[in-house]
Each structure stands twice: as C-alpha cells, then as structure tokens.
Amino acid sequence: MSLLLTPTTLGPLSLQNHMVMSPMTRSRAIGNVPNALMATYYGQRASAGLIVTEGIAPSPNGLGYARIPGLYSQAQVEGWKLTTAAAHAGGARIIAQLMHTGRVSHPLNMPAGSRVLAPSAIAAKGQMWTDQSQMQDQPVPEAMTAGDILAAIQEYVAASQHAIAAGFDGVELHAANGYLIEQFIRPTSNQRTDSYGGSIERRAKFVLELVDRVSTAIGSDKVGIRLSPFGTFNDMPLYDAMEEDYAYLAEQLGVRDILYVHVLDHSAGGAPPVPDAIKATFRQHISRLILAGGYTAERAEADLAAGRGDLIAFGVPFLANPDLPARFAAGAALNAPDFTTLYSADAKGYTDYPVLA
Numbered sequence: 001m002s003l004l005l006t007p008t009t010l011g012p013l014s015l016q017n018h019m020v021m022s023p024m025t026r027s028r029a030i031g032n033v034p035n036a037l038m039a040t041y042y043g044q045r046a047s048a049g050l051i052v053t054e055g056i057a058p059s060p061n062g063l064g065y066a067r068i069p070g071l072y073s074q075a076q077v078e079g080w081k082l083t084t085a086a087a088h089a090g091g092a093r094i095i096a097q098l099m100h101t102g103r104v105s106h107p108l109n110m111p112a113g114s115r116v117l118a119p120s121a122i123a124a125k126g127q128m129w130t131d132q133s134q135m136q137d138q139p140v141p142e143a144m145t146a147g148d149i150l151a152a153i154q155e156y157v158a159a160s161q162h163a164i165a166a167g168f169d170g171v172e173l174h175a176a177n178g179y180l181i182e183q184f185i186r187p188t189s190n191q192r193t194d195s196y197g198g199s200i201e202r203r204a205k206f207v208l209e210l211v212d213r214v215s216t217a218i219g220s221d222k223v224g225i226r227l228s229p230f231g232t233f234n235d236m237p238l239y240d241a242m243e244e245d246y247a248y249l250a251e252q253l254g255v256r257d258i259l260y261v262h263v264l265d266h267s268a269g270g271a272p273p274v275p276d277a278i279k280a281t282f283r284q285h286i287s288r289l290i291l292a293g294g295y296t297a298e299r300a301e302a303d304l305a306a307g308r309g310d311l312i313a314f315g316v317p318f319l320a321n322p323d324l325p326a327r328f329a330a331g332a333a334l335n336a337p338d339f340t341t342l343y344s345a346d347a348k349g350y351t352d353y354p355v356l357a
C-alpha cells in the first residue's frame with residue numbers, strides 16, 4: 001500500500017498525494033516576467049500534491065541569475081496567474097518560493113539601479129553565468145545597512161501579498177542553498193556587529209523577523225520555509241556550531257507553527273551527510289515537515305512509513321517526468337534528465353519530456 005500516492009492534508013490544504021515537486025530554477029522567465037510556457041510546464045506537473053515553484057525574486061536586488069522570475073510588479077502578478085490556474089486545474093496546490101539571491105549574483109543579470117546586497121561585504125567564491133559575458137566571478141556585495149534590511153523585509157512582505165493576489169496557496173521562504181537568508185544565518189557570510197550578527201540568536205533575527213512579518217501579512221498557515229542544514233552549496237562551509245544553530249532554528253520555527261518546514265539534505269549530491277540527530281530535532285519540533293534530496297519512490301515510502309517526514313519532495317525526477325505520480329503508481333521506468341537544457345531559454349528540455357502512453 002503506497003502512502004506516497006494517497007491523499008493527505010497540509011494544514012488547511014487538501015493534497016491529492018504526499019508528493020511535492022521541489023523548487024527548481026529553470027531560467028525561462030525572459031525579462032523576469034513569468035509566461036505561458038512556464039504555465040504549461042507547471043500544468044504538466046500538476047498531478048503532484050504540492051508544487052513549490054522555482055526561486056522567485058522578491059525585488060530587483062534579488063535577481064542574481066539570468067532569466068529568473070520576480071514577484072514585485074503587476075506584470076509579474078498577471079503572469080503568475082497563468083501558472084497558478086494551470087496547477088489548480090490539474091489538482092495541485094502551488095506555493096511561490098521567494099528567493100533573494102543576495103551575494104550569489106552578478107550585476108549583468110540585474111536590472112539598472114539594483115544592488116548586490118549581503119549581510120557583510122564578503123564575496124562568495126565561485127562564478128556566475130551571465131548571458132552577456134558567460135561565466136564571471138561573483139562580486140563583493142555591499143554590506144546591508146539597517147535601512148537596507150528593513151527595505152528587504154518589506155520587499156518579502158509585498159511579494160508575499162502579490163503571491164496571494166496571483167492565486168498561490170502560500171509562499172516558501174528560501175532559507176537554504178547559500179542565498180540571502182542563509183547568508184544571514186551562517187557566521188562565515190555574516191560578520192555583522194549589530195543586532196543581526198554574532199550569536200545564533202542574532203544571526204537568526206533576519207529570518208525570524210521575515211517569518212513573523214510575512215505571517216502577519218498573509219497568515220502563518222500560508223508560510224513555509226526551506227532550510228539546508230549542513231548544505232555547503234554557494235560557498236557555505238561547515239563550522240563547529242552548525243548542529244546547535246539549526247536546533248535553535250527548529251525550536252523557533254516550531255513555536256511559530258507555520259504551514260511547513262522543508263528540509264533539504266544535499267548528501268545524495270555529494271555534500272556532507274545531515275546528521276540523523278538534526279533531522280530528529282526537526283521532527284520533534286515541527287508538526288508539518290517536508291523532506292527533500294535524492295529521493296526514490298522506495299526511500300520516500302520508507303521515510304513516510306517511519307514518520308520521518310509528512311511529505312516527500314522530488315526535484316530532478318519531476319523535472320524529467322511530468323507524470324511522476326502515474327509512473328510511480330505503474331512502477332514504470334523514468335525518463336532521464338537532460339542536464340544541458342536545465343537553464344536554457346526555451347521549450348526544449350522543458351515542456352517536451354514524454355508522458356506514459
């Protein structure tokens with residue numbers, strides 16, 4: 001008996017199964033505005049219980065990658081309505097992932113007048129793709145002033161309100177994978193000496209203020225968050241107090257009782273394993289927990305049966321298999337992903353993956 005494929009609920013949302021489509025940046029939003037091609041892509045995958053969209057910038061300052069969408073203009077709200085309608089028509093619920101890239105960025109990817117911002121003026125090692133000049137070193141960001149922090153929080157609040165206006169069932173704060181929120185959480189990227197830097201209570205202030213302000217604006221039952229404890233992506237090295245820091249976050253998020261916490265384990269991709277103890281701490285504090293990272297149907301069933309998580313998210317498998325739940329139900333083979341078209345600009349490798357006959 002498959003738990004994965006049976007209906008369930010997530011707070012106020014009824015879901016047609018326990019499967020989540022993981023957030024995946026696909027760089028098809030020409031001009032940073034979501035379009036009909038993107039609605040087709042999400043609509044094809046609407047047999048998921050829950051879709052979490054690709055990372056969406058809450059403001060022009062958050063547009064670190066080429067051709068990623070935003071949620072700060074009326075044109076973007078209108079564009080997203082196509083996607084939310086397509087997802088709902090297929091029976092899925094859909095959440096907008098709000099991703100401010102912070103220092104993981106390049107000015108060539110950003111509109112005129114925007115700024116590369118981060119908690120401290122420390123560049124992320126590594127390079128960024130730009131359509132104009134291919135790979136470029138990531139720049140030294142500007143350290144955010146107190147005013148910049150207030151403005152960024154206000155941008156997330158406004159983007160969350162726009163998400164609801166566009167028909168989304170809620171938002172997910174992207175606090176994983178080395179982007180702005182994680183840049184505040186981690187001591188290597190946050191060396192501030194004001195109330196947003198120092199102890200974990202201070203490094204967590206930005207994310208917890210965001211959770212509280214966005215919850216006040218749209219309702220705590222519409223707010224999820226994604227974290228990647230022990231993730232090292234985007235120049236986020238391990239450090240001694242990592243486990244204690246994420247235990248503090250689990251406890252603080254548990255008290256807030258938001259829609260869900262989504263924990264991504266990068267170990268299947270070669271990153272350090274996430275200790276079982278930290279996963280158990282999240283399970284202890286969080287009543288609606290989504291687990292992600294390298295899942296097969298078998299491992300998903302086992303983790304659901306053991307109560308280790310409430311929903312399981314699939315990334316690459318959903319990208320290459322629009323009918324992933326039907327394939328799991330049939331025990332059918334999966335399409336292989338085409339890694340050359342992950343971030344290209346058109347329909348090839350995006351909306352042309354075949355479904356079962």
Ligand SMILES: Cc1cc2nc3c(=O)[nH]c(=O)nc-3n(C[C@H](O)[C@H](O)[C@H](O)COP(=O)(O)O)c2cc1C
Binds near residue numbers: 023055294315342
């Ligand atoms: C093409 C691609 C783009 C991604 N973009 C995002 C993103 O925008 N936001 C995010 O939180 N994770 C992103 N991820 C990570 C996935 O959500 C997922 O957690 C990861 O692929 C591991 O899960 P999987 O093994 O099921 O694919 C991306 C992954 C891929 C392959």
